[in-house]
Amino acid sequence: MTPEDRFPGPEHPDSGPRHQPDLDVLPYGTYYEPDPNGGYAATGYEAETYSGYGGARYLEQHWPATGPDQGHTVHAQNGPHEQAGYEPTLPDHPSPAHGGHPGPGAQSDDPPTIELGPPLAEPGQPYHPYPAPAPGEPVGPLYVVGDVHGYLDELRTELRHQGLIDADGHWSAGRSRIWFLGDFTDRGPDGIGVIDLVMQLAAESAAAGGYCRALMGNHELLFLGAARYGDEPVQSTAGTASFLAAWRLNGGQQSDLERLEAHHISWLSRLPAIALEDGHLLLHSDTTAYLEYGESIPEVNDAVHDLLADEGVDEWWDCFRRFTKRFAFRGDSGPTAVRELLDTYGGTRVVHGHSPIPYLTGAVHADDGMPPHVPGPYVYAEDLAVAMDGGVTMEGRLLVSRLPI
Secondary structure, eight states: OOTTSOOOOSSOTTOOOOOOOOOOOOOOSEEOOOOTTOOOOOOOOOSOOBOTTGGGSOBOTTOOSSSSSSOOBOOOSSOTTSOTTOOOOOTTOOOGGGTOOOOGGGGGGSOOBOSSOOOOOOTTSOOOOOOOOOTTOOOOOEEEEOOOTTOHHHHHHHHHHTTSBOTTSOBOOTTOEEEEOSOOSSSSSOHHHHHHHHHHHHHHHHHTTOEEEEOOOHHHHHHHHHHHHTTOEEEETTEEEEHHHHHHHTTOOHHHHHHOBHHHHHHHHTOOSEEEETTEEEESSSSSGGGGGOSSHHHHHHHHHHHHHHOOHHHHHHHHHHTTOOOTTSSTTHHHHHHHHHHHHOOSEEEEOSSOHHHHHSGGGOSSOOOOOOOSOEEETTTTEEEOOOOGGGTOOOOEEEEOO
8 A cells, every 4th residue: 555545544533634654666667658749640550449438428518507496506514624424415415424325217317329429409490410520531549548536637647748629618629538537536635526527528529420438446445435425434454434534534635525426426337447448448546446346347337337226335435445556557567467367358558547557667756856757658577567656646747658569
């Protein structure tokens, strides 16, 4: 466990960051620094593509965020340290903490979804489906985005630098494809703003013939758990804890919880845990815990979605803890762990977030007081794994990179 992820123990349920022993991590990979003058050349990938749930579902462009029966906001009743019994729930949703689960009526709070289609047109305007690729036309370039953690301004800057959005923050990349690798919230100042931007780009990219999709990270599980279960006790290996306490301890921002709405919850709950694109196995966490949820990509994604829909607080907590594991791909046994995932789910290389590159390389332990140097994605485990968490929360970088690397 790194200082990036901590859980409250039984004696210190509200304790802050505690000293962690230094990690014995040595560099054993290489950085990838893209050619700044290199443009996009159509590669015509024809490898299997399977995203399961990804961006095939997204909010209609004109789904109302507010209204008498929609867009409910979850508000905290007290300050961030005055909520011993705080348990945010949405209107008309039975509280899971008291044995209830959202019933059939709760579905009315869900935003409408469309399978592989563009946003709805304005009333009275003609409907134009997004253009289908012409015969023989190559697919657009594929990009991945590492952990954002609420750093909205940095995200906009990097997307703009890559030519994926325009100066106003709207999709400008045509048929390009983007996968976010999870962890939108916590630690940074505007997690909800990040989620809103990704949802917006999902709709705008589909209208242009591309797509913007996202994986579920461990911080999505933590954020959803804090909103749904609050201070309800869970049995963890560290003793009795709660989602809300763990969320605060891991950088949860009260402003994000106060701005969380029903359509955010619905969208986050549907994100896939794993995807395969152009031979790249996309994961949030550098762990083999995915193997515990299924032997195929659809099985893993279905298992996680079923758990979020039906299971109780302890099952949620167990899932969160499993996907918080890290560093399975480093060291002598790392390539074997990567190959086990690739043999099971397909692909030729794993691309992941979750573990900041400065921890993987040991740069976090520099004694000169300078921010860690992260020139680009980090390729390791005999070139079978690519790390994309540039450590934006520790003065590193927010990485947006085009695949393949």
